[in-house]
Amino acid sequence: MLRAFAILLLFASPALAQSGGHQGHGTAAAGDAPSTRAYKQANDKMHRDMSIRFSGDADRDFVAGMIAHHQGAIDMAKVVLQHGKDAEIRKLAHEIIAAQEKEIAQMKEWQAKRR
Numbered sequence: 001m002l003r004a005f006a007i008l009l010l011f012a013s014p015a016l017a018q019s020g021g022h023q024g025h026g027t028a029a030a031g032d033a034p035s036t037r038a039y040k041q042a043n044d045k046m047h048r049d050m051s052i053r054f055s056g057d058a059d060r061d062f063v064a065g066m067i068a069h070h071q072g073a074i075d076m077a078k079v080v081l082q083h084g085k086d087a088e089i090r091k092l093a094h095e096i097i098a099a100q101e102k103e104i105a106q107m108k109e110w111q112a113k114r115r
Contacts (some may be wrong), residue, residue, distance in 0.1 A: 002090035046072025
């Protein structure tokens with residue numbers, strides 16, 4: 001999980017640095033490369049989905065936000081699989097998808113037990 005989070009930060013950091021915050025940092029521009037547009041779309045979706053209604057229950061709120069966060073990692077890994085060429089990074093993307101899907105399933109199971 002920590003490795004996936006580090007990769008997520010790696011991809012998100014340039015966009016955050018350029019924007020100075022979360023608002024508007026992912027908006028795709030006409031001149032962007034296809035991979036850049038795809039990363040920005042994935043990043044925008046992740047941040048929208050992470051805007052959860054907080055319950056005051058730290059465990060519930062963590063799980064709700066992390067499901068969206070993990071899905072964002074999956075979506076970004078799929079971008080590198082579509083556009084990337086480096087074998088090591090493509091392997092890492094496959095590993096991230098598998099790990100994050102497993103953790104999402106675990107978190108959804110946890111949520112289902114507590115409804």
